[in-house]
Amino acid sequence: MNATASTAPQLRLLLQRHALLAFFGLTFALSWSIWGLQSLLADADPISAGWLGIVAAYGPTLAAIALAGLLAPEQQASASPRRQRWLAGAVLAGTVWLNITVVSNPLESTRPAVAALLWLVITLLPAWIVWNVFSRRRGVRDLLRTLAAWRAPPIWYLVALLLPVIISLLGLALLALLGQPLPPWPRTEPMRELLPLLVTTFVATLLYGGPLGEEAGWRGFALPRLQAHHSPLVASLLLSVVWGLWHVPLHLQGVYHGIFPDGLPGILLRIVITIPTTVLFTWFFNRTKGNLWLVVLLHTAVNNTAGFWLPVTVGVYAAMFIMTVTLIITDRMWRLRPPEHATVHAYSHIT
Known part of the structure; x- marks a missing residue:
């Protein structure tokens, strides 16, 4: 037990020194x-297989929660248990409704037991994450x-929901002008x-x-640590890769x-295209003082706009490029952020 007790602080110190590498x-x-x-x-x-893909997409958030709990495991009093139950219950009700009405039936699978287990996982996972918003572990709660x-402020809701639409429409306008x-x-x-489908x-x-x-x-765990030592622009470039x-x-x-x-050209193109998106997300995260809820909405709007109800065109990429340059210049994203605006949690001063 003594050996275990002495190993835990050493492991925590190692994780603090290499938190970003551990997270990635x-x-x-x-x-x-x-x-x-x-x-x-x-x-x-x-x-x-499709439901396994959904679980895989939760890798960044699950990794961040695990490391945040290890880095700052101090126990705090339970915060707002009533609100915790209400929010988690609302999310659970929403996922149950979605998975019953939209998602495939597990009994139609060739392995119904496996499918039923995965259906349960993807149903509970979002509610579990919301439940941990009020975690007793300081690191997870932070x-x-x-x-x-x-x-x-309502303006940030408008930016999150409408900016991807505006960029897509500007891209179409550029094509028309040319x-x-x-x-x-x-x-x-x-x-x-169309409206209910949207x-x-x-x-x-x-x-x-x-x-x-x-x-x-990406934004809750990695970006604050990157910005602790790099400008928002450099942090965005590193994170985009x-x-x-x-x-x-x-x-x-x-x-x-x-x-x-297909192949390597597609992967390289993905990284290039990810750069303006990452710059946008960094700018938005900083402007909203690290509001993950609003960033989640922006990410959803970006994914939901591109290719689903508005076409993806060369004009869209051009509009994204113009927007990226504008944000970098107007927000001076090449400059380090002051420590009081670094949005780094107290336990993450070592990267």
Whole structure:
């Protein structure tokens, strides 16, 4: 027991010194290993394979929660237990509704027991993360607390939900100004069918399309530590490379076939395109004082806009580039942020 007791502080000190490397390593290990299992199951049990892919997308957030708890395991009094139960219960009700009405039936799987277990996992996982917003562990609570910070100025809700739409429309306008043909509209449903579809897709994207599973990791855990030693611009460039590489298994599975070129060119193009998105997310995270809830909404809007109900075009990439340069210049993102604005949690002063 003495040996165990002496090992824990040493392990914590090692993690503090190399928190970013530990986070990136654990994130890749979790996501890539599960995506590997998904590939093995893809032909034999596509339903279970699809749900494994959802679990894999939660790798960054799960890694961040695990490390945050190890770095600052001090126990605090339970905060707002009533609000904790209410929020987690609301999320659980939403995932149950979504998975019953939209997601495949586990009994249709060739391995119904496995599929039922994975259905239960993806149903409980979002509610478990919200439950941990009020965790008794100081590190976990500090990491996730802004996931419940929805009382933000309305302007930031408008930016999160409408900016991706504005960028897409500006991209189409650029094509029209240059006399280029406009691509076909992705959606052909009548408006009375399209609006409910947009709402359902938005919720599904938020829960299962990456935002909730990634943002506590990329922006909540990694970005503050990067910005503790680098400017927002350099931090964004570094994070964009890691974020882009994290998607490699999906490229190898052909998920982005038709969107990106196959093989290495597609992976490199993904990293290049990830740069302006990361700069945007960094700017938004800093401007909203590290509000993860708003960043999750922005991530959802980006994923839900591009290719689902607005077309992805060269004009969109051009508009993103213009926006990126504008944000860098107007926000002077090449300068280090003052320590009081670094949005780094108390336990994360060593990276």
